[in-house]
Each structure stands twice: as structure tokens, then as C-alpha cells.
Amino acid sequence: xxxxxxxMINRRQFLGAAAAASTASLLAQQNYEWGGPVLDIHxxxxxxxxxxxxxxxxxxxxxxxxxxxxxxxGRAKDLAAKYPGRFVWFASADVSKPETAAQxxxxxxxxxxxxxxxxxxxxxxxxEMKRMYALAAxxxxxxxIHFGDVPQASGNAVFNGGFKRxxxxxxAYPKTKFIAHADTFWANVSADYAYDTAYPSxxxxxxxLSDKWLSDYPNLWADMSANSCNxxxxxxxxxxxxxxxxxxxxxxxxxDCPCSDGKGGGVTNPNPRLHGKCIARQTLxxxxxxSKPEVFRRIRWENGTKLLGLxxxx
Ligand SMILES: [Zn+2]
Ligand SMILES: [Zn+2]
Numbered sequence: 001x002x003x004x005x006x007x008m009i010n011r012r013q014f015l016g017a018a019a020a021a022s023t024a025s026l027l028a029q030q031n032y033e034w035g036g037p038v039l040d041i042h043x044x045x046x047x048x049x050x051x052x053x054x055x056x057x058x059x060x061x062x063x064x065x066x067x068x069x070x071x072x073x074g075r076a077k078d079l080a081a082k083y084p085g086r087f088v089w090f091a092s093a094d095v096s097k098p099e100t101a102a103q104x105x106x107x108x109x110x111x112x113x114x115x116x117x118x119x120x121x122x123x124x125x126x127x128e129m130k131r132m133y134a135l136a137a138x139x140x141x142x143x144x145i146h147f148g149d150v151p152q153a154s155g156n157a158v159f160n161g162g163f164k165r166x167x168x169x170x171x172a173y174p175k176t177k178f179i180a181h182a183d184t185f186w187a188n189v190s191a192d193y194a195y196d197t198a199y200p201s202x203x204x205x206x207x208x209l210s211d212k213w214l215s216d217y218p219n220l221w222a223d224m225s226a227n228s229c230n231x232x233x234x235x236x237x238x239x240x241x242x243x244x245x246x247x248x249x250x251x252x253x254x255x256d257c258p259c260s261d262g263k264g265g266g267v268t269n270p271n272p273r274l275h276g277k278c279i280a281r282q283t284l285x286x287x288x289x290x291s292k293p294e295v296f297r298r299i300r301w302e303n304g305t306k307l308l309g310l311x312x313x314x
Contacts, residue, residue: 033060034284036297037314039304040064041144042117042181042225042254045072045089049079051260056086058262059255059280062301062314065090067117067144070103077111088310090116090144095128101135108139113308116144117181124160125169133173142177142307144223147184152198163188164209170217177307179252181223185210186232189243199227204236214247221307222247224283224299225254227274233286234273241290248295252304253287255280 040061045068046052056064066089068076073091080087091107093100095118104115115136122128124147136143147166148159163184170178183198191207193200213220223229233240244251257279260266264277274282288296305312 034288034296034300035293036301037062038253038284038300039310040255040280041179041252041304041308042067042223042256044256045069045076045079049075049082052079053083053086054260055255055257055262055280059257059278060284061255061262061280063087063310065113065116065254065308067092068112069093070107073107073110073112088113088308090114092117092119095120095122095132101131104132104135105139108141112141113310114142114144114179116142116179117146118143119146119148119159121157121159123162124166125162129160130169133169133176133178136177137173137175142179142221144179144181146182147180148182148198149184150187150195150198152183167209167213167217170213170220174219177219177221179221179223179307180210181225181228181254181256183228185222186228189232189240199231201231201235204232204239206239211243211246214250221250221252221303223254224251224287225256226279227269227271230273230279230283230286233283233290237286237290244287244291244299245295248291248298249303251299252307253284253300255283
């Protein structure tokens with residue numbers, strides 16, 4: 001028995017050493033443009049997965065979460081297998097369909113690390129989403145939500161509407177790990193958001209709901225992807241430096257970038273802030289500029305790897 005146990009321990013030590021060796025080889029491949037490893041928690045699975053790989057290599061991202069519809073999960077897994085250590089995935093489906101709960105449960109059993117991105121034309125406190133919050137808690141995976149109360153040209157609808165009432169969900173589902181994303185969340189960093197545009201400008205008024213809820217609810221995290229967060233970072237950098245410091249354990253970098261190469265290729269966004277630019281690069285640069293190195297390290301890597309149960313090693 002004792003001998004057997006010793007063998008087991010040695011085997012475990014051996015496996016640990018093997019994992020460390022593969023980590024070292026991955027480390028050697030990265031030149032760490034951003035001062036250390038980067039986890040992108042918001043990269044949509046593209047029709048051509050090679051474009052996902054081009055995006056992470058071009059933008060200096062170590063590992064990315066592929067946001068994947070259930071029908072495409074096989075492709076996400078294949079891509080993750082082809083590039084070891086570079087990809088993990090979340091799963092999404094239409095929450096208004098009855099089969100979605102079973103599909104997402106199976107997706108988690110097959111390796112999806114969270115539900116996301118969940119973006120449907122429902123209310124954030126409606127029956128469809130309540131069912132998802134309960135299921136995510138049961139499966140012990142986070143749920144990443146697109147909040148869009150104000151329709152925008154690119155997606156002319158309301159998604160997970162009723163953000164003002166979302167705190168009731170944070171209270172009612174304390175075991176659910178919520179990852180908030182998109183326009184309405186980032187616009188509500190300011191207390192004076194008037195719900196008149198998806199991307200408000202000008203100085204931020206302290207006391208916004210998003211800021212307050214990140215402080216008040218331990219089950220709320222924020223996804224810094226897309227024009228929405230980039231807009232917040234740029235409209236009032238002084239305020240946002242404080243925001244990043246205040247919520248340094250809750251914020252996770254993501255890109256939601258459509259560019260082809262991680263360098264802005266093919267981006268036709270008319271906004272000069274983003275035209276011809278990679279959102280990943282723009283938001284990483286802004287967050288780096290506005291935060292101390294240890295805060296930026298948490299934002300670009302540690303908070304996400306911790307929440308998703310990934311190794312903290314690159
Ligand atoms: Zn979104
Ligand atoms: Zn990009």
C-alpha cells in the first residue's frame with residue numbers, strides 16, 4: 001500500500017513537471033507585448049477559426065475565450081486542440097427555446113466554461129433569464145450577459161432589457177456568477193445616463209448603477225470588451241482610472257473585436273476612435289495607461305483565469 005501510494009505521488013509529481021514544461025514552452029513563445037499574459041474573455045468564434053488565431057497572435061493575446069453557439073462547439077473544440085493552451089470556450093443558445101437548458105448543460109459537461117455571450121430579445125428579469133441564472137448556479141459556471149436597453153444601428157433591438165431592475169437578480173441569485181457586458185452596463189457607469197444613446201459622451205457623473213453594483217454585489221464581474229467599455233475609458237479617463245482601481249478584482253479584459261488580424265484590419269467603424277483599429281489593442285492600451293501594473297495584471301489575466309478556474313500560469 002505504502003509503495004503504491006509512493007508511486008502515485010511520484011506519478012503526480014511527474015505530471016506536474018510535464019505541465020510546467022509545456023507552460024514554459026508556451027511562455028517562451030510569447031513575447032508579452034502587454035507586460036505579461038493576456039486572457040481575452042470575449043472573442044466570437046468565427047466561420048474561419050484561423051482568423052481567431054490570427055486575431056490573438058496579432059493583438060498579443062495569450063489565451064482567448066471563444067464565444068460559441070451550441071451548433072458550432074465542435075469547431076471551437078477542434079481549434080482549441082489544434083493550438084494547445086490558446087483557446088477555451090463558452091456556449092450560448094437562444095434562451096427563449098425550451099431545449100436550451102439541456103443544450104447548455106451538455107455543453108458545460110463537454111468543457112464549456114460558462115454561458116456566453118447570452119444576447120436575446122428578452123428582459124433581464126424575465127422567466128427565460130431567471131431559468132438561466134438558476135441553471136448557471138447549479139452547474140457552477142458564470143453567465144456572460146449582453147445588456148442593451150437602447151437599440152443601436154448594428155443590432156436594432158433591445159437585448160436583456162430592464163437593466164435598472166437587474167440588482168433584484170443579483171440579490172435573488174447570490175450563487176450565480178454574473179459577467180456584465182455591453183452598452184447599457186458601461187453607460188451606467190455614469191449616474192446621469194439618460195438612455196438616449198448606446199454610447200454616451202462627456203464627463204462621468206459619480207454614483208452610476210454599474211459602479212455601485214460592482215461594489216455591492218460579490219457575484220458581479222464586468223467584461224471590458226467592445227466599443228461600450230472603450231467608450232467609457234475614453235470619455236472620462238480620470239474617473240475611469242479610479243473605477244479600474246476600485247474594481248480591480250472584478251474587471252476582465254475582452255475584445256469583441258471584428259478585425260481580421262489583431263491590428264485593425266478590415267474595421268470600417270465610422271467612429272474615429274475605432275476606425276481601422278483593433279478594439280483589443282485600444283482597450284488594452286487604455287487600461288494599461290490608466291492603471292498601476294498590478295491592477296493591469298489582474299485585469300488582463302488574473303481575474304479571468306481565477307473566475308474560470310484556469311491555471312494562473314500562462
Ligand atoms: Zn455583446
Ligand atoms: Zn482586433
